[in-house]
Amino acid sequence: MIITKRSLIKYSLRFIFCIIFFCATSLLFDTWNEFFLFHYSEKGFYVKLLFAVFGVLFSSYAVCVNEKSCEFIKFSSGAFTIVFFVLFFIDMKTFNLANSMPGFSSSLHFTYSFAAFCSLYAGAWAATQRVRCYSSFYSFFKVYTYYFTAVFLLVTVLMAFVYRTHGDQTGVNLIPFKGEIKVSLYYLSSGQPLLAKRSLSNILFFVPVAPILYNLIEKDKSAAYIIVPVCLSATIEILQRVLACGECDIDDVILNTIGSLIGLLLCNIFLKKTLREGKKCSV
Numbered sequence: 001m002i003i004t005k006r007s008l009i010k011y012s013l014r015f016i017f018c019i020i021f022f023c024a025t026s027l028l029f030d031t032w033n034e035f036f037l038f039h040y041s042e043k044g045f046y047v048k049l050l051f052a053v054f055g056v057l058f059s060s061y062a063v064c065v066n067e068k069s070c071e072f073i074k075f076s077s078g079a080f081t082i083v084f085f086v087l088f089f090i091d092m093k094t095f096n097l098a099n100s101m102p103g104f105s106s107s108l109h110f111t112y113s114f115a116a117f118c119s120l121y122a123g124a125w126a127a128t129q130r131v132r133c134y135s136s137f138y139s140f141f142k143v144y145t146y147y148f149t150a151v152f153l154l155v156t157v158l159m160a161f162v163y164r165t166h167g168d169q170t171g172v173n174l175i176p177f178k179g180e181i182k183v184s185l186y187y188l189s190s191g192q193p194l195l196a197k198r199s200l201s202n203i204l205f206f207v208p209v210a211p212i213l214y215n216l217i218e219k220d221k222s223a224a225y226i227i228v229p230v231c232l233s234a235t236i237e238i239l240q241r242v243l244a245c246g247e248c249d250i251d252d253v254i255l256n257t258i259g260s261l262i263g264l265l266l267c268n269i270f271l272k273k274t275l276r277e278g279k280k281c282s283v
Helices: 005-025 042-067 071-093 103-108 111-131 134-162 180-189 193-205 209-216 222-242 250-282
Strands: none
Touching: 005 042, 005 071, 005 111, 042 071, 042 111, 071 111, 071 134, 111 134, 111 250, 134 209, 134 222, 134 250, 180 193, 180 250, 193 250, 209 222, 209 250, 222 250
């Protein structure tokens, strides 16, 4: 068998993508194996977050551009999503290192894994604009979004209920802009923007709800893109109060809704035309 330069580049890029996507999504940084690479720290978290976002984005982009197709990342991302779940449940049943971490880091620990899954959308989309593989991107989007939905639901449950200190902060705020938003604005006005990052995370976390709804709702029903995120966020807040694992704050619903609207705007700008072209090519 003769190995050509083209095939060598192809399989090298695939290998690099697999290694990066595996490391970024499989919880192997500071949970399942706490000695893998480096343990949690504030600085380390941001390094890993950048690695997860840009590593997955550029490696998936390179694979798709080289092959003029999103087929490989479609099937490999499905396999790695299964690995993600398997390793998570192994950790929960054995070491359970994630649950033994301090409260702040136990929530943040899933952030870079989640960011890596989100970045795959960006890498595939950017490659599609370069090589015009619309049909392949449409197929990737339809399949991969189901994997991503499962990850989103898992991370939502973990961050909203599991990795919480039960019995603490179980108040109720039904007055808009008098809870989380008021606290964040105070920190911003006092020159402490980093302390307002909880509000930012509430916004960012619901941005990916839009592509999930894009996949589940075939027709252009704009009301659903607002009603579903509001209902989902309100349900989370109510359950946090009922289960005594967090505050029921109307401000969180507002922030989550802002995030979903930003996601909807991004989808309309970047995804809508690409998916329309892909659907035409697939017919």
